[in-house]
Amino acid sequence: MARLAVATAMSAALVVLSVSVGAVPIPPGDVLAVVAHHLLGTTAVPDPITDQIVWDIRLPRALLGVLVGGSLAVAGTALQAMVRNPLADPYVLGVSSGASLAAVAVLLSGVAVGGAPVQIAAFLGALAALLAVSLLAGARGTLPPLRLVLAGVALSYALSGTTSYLIFASDDPQAAQSVLFWLLGSLGPARWESLGVPAAALVLGCGWLLARAPALDAMVLGDEPAATLGFAAGRLRRELLVVSSLVTGVVVAVSGGIGFVGLMIPHLVRLLTGPTHARLLPLATVVGAGYLVAVDVVARTVNAPVEVPLGVVTSVLGAPVFLWLLRSRMRADR
Amino acid sequence: MSLDIAGLHVALGGRDVVDGVDLAVDDGELVGLIGPNGSGKTTLLRTVYRALRPHAGRVLVDRDDVWALPPRESARRTAAVLQEGGDGFDYDVGEFVALGRAPLRERGGHPETVRAVAEALDRVGLAGAEHRLVASLSGGERQRVLLARALAQRPRLLVLDEPTNHLDVRHQLDLVAMVRALGLTTLLTLHQLDLAAWCDRLVVLDGGRVVADGTPAEVLTPQTVAAVFDVDAAVVTHPRTGRPHLLFSTPDLERSHPCRTLPMPPSTAPPPTATASPTATTTGSAPPPTSTTPSRS
Structure with a gap:
């Protein structure tokens, strides 16, 4: 509980930091004043321009970062329980690529990023990719680590290749350019209106997983041990498939492909909490949220004024962690 | 508590793995199931702990058909020690044994859970081991932790699938002694016929049929x-x-x-x-x- 409070406070501080950093630096005190003005009706407004920058532009973006980071951590936790494998995450398994391909197909037909058709397409794409990778990796629900990762990577390449083809074959270079940037991960288009669906998906996904926490704990042991503890693993796995696809699809629809967050965060948090989901899930959500807000700050400042795609930053930070995990897991399997 | 199996039939991959088995375990009895590889021992057990639905026949635990019970109710009556699921992942011993309380709808940290876990660990001779990592235990200790998880379920029927595999001779005998001392209605499969001598009764399976049943x-x-x-x-x-x-x-x-x-x-x-x-x-x-x-x- 104490850990969760500390993590929440740190993530909140990162949100304030994220809002104060930018082309026009705004002192954290002013950020808090604007937020207090809007939420509590306090009268002390710094000035209209500060108010506009904070409330209309930067805060929605930071909060979208919170939702995206939290959702990716939740999706990663769910997938890791589902395939009983800590190497799983939406990106590694090709789920993000499936969502991206479906979303790009819709986007190139002229629909705006974050719109309902894109979200639905991304969800269906994620679901299809997850089904495909499960079938490819095979072996009755239990997916051996290496086979799973190989199947995911192969599927990921195939889907990304198709996505690239769609983009380059597009006859609207403007749209292609913006889709390409979105694909690498960005919180750019954030507005207050675009927060609703991701927030609902996160609350729904996290709530469902928390309600099923004991079943997830048992399922990690294997389908048969779970059965001896009174849980039907088959049904649970199908539910997990839908929930993690939903959360991943919604996130990809608003922010593109951001890799390794769903892999890294649950694993690191598990080192603190152990694998019990009732403790792991809330902390992973909060840490994931804070992490992505921090990544967004880095993405905006490292090459300012040009913004680096978020997926670039998370990959540079996440790939080494992934490799380290792969190495230590394989050693443990011998 | 009793186990009553009648006319059990399971076909896997087009083969009759269990082919018309009748088997009863009386209250407090320790029954060993022996037979060569592929004789249907493990398959039979799977129908008892509700992981595999038989194609015909009945598995009655306490006079109720296991397959007519909700999964959780079945898990309150029957606990199983399997060959799978002992790797422990990142669980510590306390968390791992506490999973046995799941059928009772207890969440972690419940005082009854803490007590049941301590009691179960005590019964298998691992008192105070709550904070060790399952992955760091020896094979013999791991087997006892699996048994402790089953005991935490406070089952009336205990099912064990080759619990002595991969154990050295001392640990094999210790495990059999431990299971005997529990006094629970128990059905277990065994490979070592030497150990089978310690059961109250033996049932021999061959080709999915009972070919001998007796002391x-x-x-x-x-x-x-x-x-x-x-x-x-x-x-x-x-x-x-x-x-x-x-x-x-x-x-x-x-x-x-x-x-x-x-x-x-x-x-x-x-x-x-x-x-x-x-x-x-x-x-x-x-x-x-x-x-x-x-x-x-």
């Missing part, structure tokens, strides 16, 4: 063992415990590796009488032991 002395006969396991067996009575034990060989082995120090007895000869502690079968100048049939280690 160890009635079942562990050279005729049954030869028919089911296709090995030559000699029965000796343990000089101290009085329980029947088997010494194994095959005609091929006896022909290709005849005993050099004694004339070869025909394999159908009456079994040698029991000898206390036959010395190791090393080649040397020491006088040969009277036991001529090398026992399988």
Whole structure:
């Protein structure tokens, strides 16, 4: 509980930091004043321009970062329980690529990023990719680590290749350019209106997983041990498939492909909490949220004024962690 | 508490793995299920702990059909120790054993959970091990932690699938002693026929059918063992415990590796009488032991 409070406070501080950093630096005190003005009706407004920058532009973006980071951590936790494998995450398994391909197909037909058709397409794409990778990796629900990762990577390449083809074959270079940037991960288009669906998906996904926490704990042991503890693993796995696809699809629809967050965060948090989901899930959500807000700050400042795609930053930070995990897991399997 | 299996039939991959089995375990009885690989032992167990639905027949636990019960209710009556799921992942022993409370809808940290976990660990001789990582335990300890998780379920029927696999001889005997001491209605599969002698009753499966059912002395006969396991067996009575034990060989082995120090007895000869502690079968100048049939280690 104490850990969760500390993590929440740190993530909140990162949100304030994220809002104060930018082309026009705004002192954290002013950020808090604007937020207090809007939420509590306090009268002390710094000035209209500060108010506009904070409330209309930067805060929605930071909060979208919170939702995206939290959702990716939740999706990663769910997938890791589902395939009983800590190497799983939406990106590694090709789920993000499936969502991206479906979303790009819709986007190139002229629909705006974050719109309902894109979200639905991304969800269906994620679901299809997850089904495909499960079938490819095979072996009755239990997916051996290496086979799973190989199947995911192969599927990921195939889907990304198709996505690239769609983009380059597009006859609207403007749209292609913006889709390409979105694909690498960005919180750019954030507005207050675009927060609703991701927030609902996160609350729904996290709530469902928390309600099923004991079943997830048992399922990690294997389908048969779970059965001896009174849980039907088959049904649970199908539910997990839908929930993690939903959360991943919604996130990809608003922010593109951001890799390794769903892999890294649950694993690191598990080192603190152990694998019990009732403790792991809330902390992973909060840490994931804070992490992505921090990544967004880095993405905006490292090459300012040009913004680096978020997926670039998370990959540079996440790939080494992934490799380290792969190495230590394989050693443990011998 | 009793287990009643009637007319059980399971087909897997087009083969009748369990082919019309009737089997009963009475209250407090320890029944061992033996038979060669592929005889249907594990498949039968899976229908009891509700992981595999039989194609025909009934599994009654306490007079209720397991497959008509909700999964959680079944898990409150029956606990199982399986060969799978003991790797522990990142669980510590306390968390791992507490999973056994899941059928009772208890969440972690519940005082009753903490007490049940401590009690279960105490019963398997691992009191105070709550904070060790399952992955760091030895094979024998891990098997006992699996047993503790089953006990935390406070089951009325205990099912164990080859619980002594991969254990050294001391740990095998300890585990059997531990299970016996629990006094629960128990059904377990065993590979080592030596250990089977410690069961109250033995049921022999072959080709998915029951071919023998009785006390160890009635079942562990050279005729049954030869028919089911296709090995030559000699029965000796343990000089101290009085329980029947088997010494194994095959005609091929006896022909290709005849005993050099004694004339070869025909394999159908009456079994040698029991000898206390036959010395190791090393080649040397020491006088040969009277036991001529090398026992399988």
